[in-house]
Amino acid sequence: xxxxxxxxxxxxxxxxxxxxxxxxxxxxxxxxxxxxxxxxxxxxxxxxxxxxxxxxxxxxxxxxxxxxxxxxxxxxxxxxxxxxxxxxxxxxxxxxxxxxxxxxxxxxxxxxxxxxxxxxxxxxxxxxxxxxxxxxxxxxxxxxxxxxxxxxxxxxxxxxxxxxxxxxxxxxxxxxxxxxxxxxxxxxxxxxxxxxxxxxxxxxxxxxxxxxxxxxxxxxxxxxxxxxxxxxxxxxxxxxxxxxxxxxxxxxxxxxxxxxxxxxx
Numbered sequence: 001x002x003x004x005x006x007x008x009x010x011x012x013x014x015x016x017x018x019x020x021x022x023x024x025x026x027x028x029x030x031x032x033x034x035x036x037x038x039x040x041x042x043x044x045x046x047x048x049x050x051x052x053x054x055x056x057x058x059x060x061x062x063x064x065x066x067x068x069x070x071x072x073x074x075x076x077x078x079x080x081x082x083x084x085x086x087x088x089x090x091x092x093x094x095x096x097x098x099x100x101x102x103x104x105x106x107x108x109x110x111x112x113x114x115x116x117x118x119x120x121x122x123x124x125x126x127x128x129x130x131x132x133x134x135x136x137x138x139x140x141x142x143x144x145x146x147x148x149x150x151x152x153x154x155x156x157x158x159x160x161x162x163x164x165x166x167x168x169x170x171x172x173x174x175x176x177x178x179x180x181x182x183x184x185x186x187x188x189x190x191x192x193x194x195x196x197x198x199x200x201x202x203x204x205x206x207x208x209x210x211x212x213x214x215x216x217x218x219x220x221x222x223x224x225x226x227x228x229x230x231x232x233x234x235x236x237x238x239x240x241x242x243x244x245x246x247x248x249x250x251x252x253x254x255x256x257x258x259x260x261x262x263x264x265x
Contacts, residue, residue: 002133012185015137023059036108040187127153
């Protein structure tokens with residue numbers, strides 16, 4: 001039996017569904033829904049959290065927001081280390097690669113665990129195996145993302161997998177319960193975005209797109225001494241060039257969907 005039961009709350013479709021199901025009594029109560037704020041989420045995510053965190057609280061789901069001590073994309077003091085999994089191009093050979101991802105651990109996992117250890121100390125909870133059950137917002141169609149925790153006192157739990165719910169079924173559940181379907185949660189400059197998402201961001205413009213462009217430009221030469229250029233887009237071009245939309249030419253037209261990344265080169 002766990003001493004603490006939490007939801008890892010990213011405010012995307014699946015974790016929001018977990019929190020809402022808990023609030024409406026379809027899942028067992030939790031002690032906290034913990035959101036690790038990277039400070040780089042989309043404006044839509046912050047707007048959704050601002051509106052619905054109070055509602056969760058009224059239903060007995062206490063939302064706690066934590067933030068890492070350092071959320072720098074580039075760590076100057078570590079020889080310009082880059083935290084995000086940027087795409088690389090070797091300036092001599094043209095070989096392509098990708099930087100190791102550190103952002104998830106540093107910006108999400110670490111601050112959540114720091115908060116948990118603080119609560120455990122305050123409550124006198126020992127770090128015994130399975131002392132904390134952490135509900136993860138991973139749906140059936142994403143089952144390959146399931147992982148055991150790398151610390152014994154935390155046991156990852158997957159209620160959506162157990163309920164055989166896909167992302168589409170999470171959306172349907174939210175709609176049946178007259179709750180909003182949030183935007184996908186991710187940092188505005190996350191290199192793992194799909195091509196359609198990048199296009200939509202450019203089309204909407206505003207601060208989200210501006211921050212993504214600024215980060216992309218800032219990381220470009222951080223590994224130049226090692227012969228690598230860095231990019232947030234898989235086409236390995238500056239973001240404004242890599243993402244092509246009809247509006248770039250002053251046109252409005254219907255686009256065919258493309259997730260391959262090879263339509264615009």
